[in-house]
Amino acid sequence: MTDSIPISPLASGPPAAAPASYFQRHIFFCLNERPNGEACCAQHDAQAAFERCKSLVKAAGLAGPGQVRVNKAGCLDRCAAGPVAVVYPDAVWYSYVDAGDIDEIVESHLKNGQVVQRLLTPEHLGR
Ligand code: FES
Numbered sequence: 127m128t129d130s131i132p133i134s135p136l137a138s139g140p141p142a143a144a145p146a147s148y149f150q151r152h153i154f155f156c157l158n159e160r161p162n163g164e165a166c167c168a169q170h171d172a173q174a175a176f177e178r179c180k181s182l183v184k185a186a187g188l189a190g191p192g193q194v195r196v197n198k199a200g201c202l203d204r205c206a207a208g209p210v211a212v213v214y215p216d217a218v219w220y221s222y223v224d225a226g227d228i229d230e231i232v233e234s235h236l237k238n239g240q241v242v243q244r245l246l247t248p249e250h251l252g253r
Contacts, residue, residue: 219247
């Protein structure tokens, strides 16, 4: 069973007082790699997670203006919790482990607007 809390579903659009956003949500994946061997998201196959997310979003018909954009990012400064991805404007941070986690983020959060509680990055973890 998925623990989740409701946020605005994709179909509801931005709050009435907010200006229209070109994309409803962005998900940014840290793909940072540190050549000196220090901990980084690239050590955890972040590139594959990014590519899986992008593919799933496209296959679900969620990609494009007014919907979802999947983006690469450099270090998001939460390396201790990596690999990480963050969804804006919801400001929801995820620490994922495997492909199933990416599938759940796409299905629950990006498609249905439900935060995946079990994957939330602990608030105290930064760099
Ligand atoms: S290396 Fe990914 S958050 Fe810093």
